[in-house]
Amino acid sequence: MPRADADFGAARVMLRPACPGFGVIAGGAVRVVLEMAGVENALGKQLRSKNPLNNARATIKATQMMRQFKDVAEERGIPMEELWK
Helix, strand or coil: CCCEEEEECCEEEEEEECCCCCCEECCHHHHHHHHHHCCCCEEEEEECCCCHHHHHHHHHHHHHHCCCHHHHHHHHCCCHHHHCC
8 A cells, every 4th residue: 555645626635555453543533434434554644624524535545545555566667565565
């Protein structure tokens, strides 16, 4: 799940992967959307807006843009373990 940024209106959300076991580290609408989406380990940050609805919509856009580590490794043509170095 490499980094994903998304905008909706004036809201901007930044999502990054977290190490296994960290859980969801985010606040407000970002946390709610990530937990409902089933994301287990992620860092989230709301930028530029305090509107919860726009932050939630930006988070949904960002989660749709996220990719799995195995997909990134296949795209680059390297083993998945190489991404962790």
